[in-house]
Amino acid sequence: MDTLSVKVIKKATEALGIRSLELASSDGRPLPAFSAGAHIDLHLGNGLVRQYSLCNDPSDRHRYLIAVLREESSRGGSSYVHDSIRVGDILTISTPRNHFPLVRATHSLLFAGGIGITPVLCMAERLLTAGASFEMHYCTRSVERTAFYDYIRNSPLSQYVHFHFDTGNQEQKLDVPAELTKHNSGSHLYVCGPSGFIEHVCSTAKAKGWPEEQIHYEHFAAAPQDISNDQEFEVQIASSGERFIIPVGQSITSVLTNHGIDIPVACEQGVCGTCVTRVLDGIPMHRDVYLTDSEHASNDQLTPCCSRSKTKMLVLDL
Ligand code: FES
Structure with missing residues (x-):
């Protein structure tokens, strides 16, 4: 890179x-x-x-x-x-990479929760510069925890941005179903924030009939995982036939690195996709937020920095 x-x-x-x-x-x-x-x-x-x-x-x-x-x-x-x-x-x-790009739309509906403002603010700036139709909903705990609050209020963005504070009165709270009802065909939805926030907005959009391809989101941290039932499993390197045991508490990447097999990693939390590796046999236990639901379901790739195996053996295309 x-x-x-x-x-x-x-x-x-x-x-x-x-x-x-x-x-x-x-x-x-x-x-x-x-x-x-x-x-x-x-x-x-x-x-x-x-x-x-x-x-x-x-x-x-x-x-x-x-x-x-x-x-x-x-x-x-x-x-x-x-x-x-x-x-x-x-x-x-x-150099910059983009897994969360804007697409051409009749209207863009942006939702930011907390520090999830970071890519969303950039999108709002871009849409404003392009003269595109958009609006942004920005949810935080309080004004004091709202990054770029003064900047947004004092910029031309302010007429497109709605602030929602947990500590504020009921009238200013975000009504996700109501906002998602106002827009539909031709609109695209972008969401970034804590996992629960993304889940709430996206599941509401799906329930309201938004097509999956018009819903875009980006996590910045994987949700905490229940690791209490983790088991050890084996990984086989397809090119050499070598096999390695992945004990409970160790990742595939750390075990392979210890044996001189380097898979590039960056976040080591299943967020960035740097480590994505093809799976030739076995069923991964996906623990990332990078791959889509359909990519998870196809079970032909995994993020070895955090994901494990449902089967006793995984054969990796390495
Ligand atoms: S290193 Fe980021 S997803 Fe694995």
Whole structure:
């Protein structure tokens, strides 16, 4: 994957527990172009790689803007960004990639929950610049936890954005079924936020008859998994016939890496898709949020950073 060096030119507090970084190329040249919904991998220098959505208008060629929520349960990614990265630091990032692109639509309906604002804000900027029809619903716990609140209110975006606060009065709360009833053929829906939020909006849309291909969502963390019934299983490497036992508590990628078989990984949580590997035999126990439901059902690929096996053996196309 292509990487580049960028310089931190600004670090700001966007809301309670949310800090943003503004990144520019370290040699002053324009940055590689990106499309709305794209993300970068940020190499944190301590061996961790994390994905962050780009929040700014894709027509900006001189900067990438990311925003990071401090998560107490994180394995070091968000606290490293909050506490260790300083203005002037040179960071390594990947070139932007997009698994959550906008598609041409008569109307785009954007839903953001909490830090899920990051790709959604970029989409809103793009749709505004393009003069496209859209509206955005932005749900947070309170004004203090609402990243980019002042920015949105003071920009032309404000007339398209509806804020919904958990702590606010009943009239301003988001009525998902009502909003999804107002739009249908030709509209596309985009959702990003906590798993429960995505699940609620998407399942309501499906119940209201929205076609699956008009519903788009992006997770930024896999939901917690019940691992209490995990069993050990075997993995066979198709090209060599070698077999490895994957014990409870270890991932396929970690066991294979220990034996000199490297599968590229980034998030190690089933979010980014970097590690996707073809399955030639056996049935995976999918634990990612990257593959679609139909890809899961076809059982011919898996994310070995987090997924396991329902069968005693998985044969991988390696
Ligand atoms: S490394 Fe991101 S899905 Fe496996």
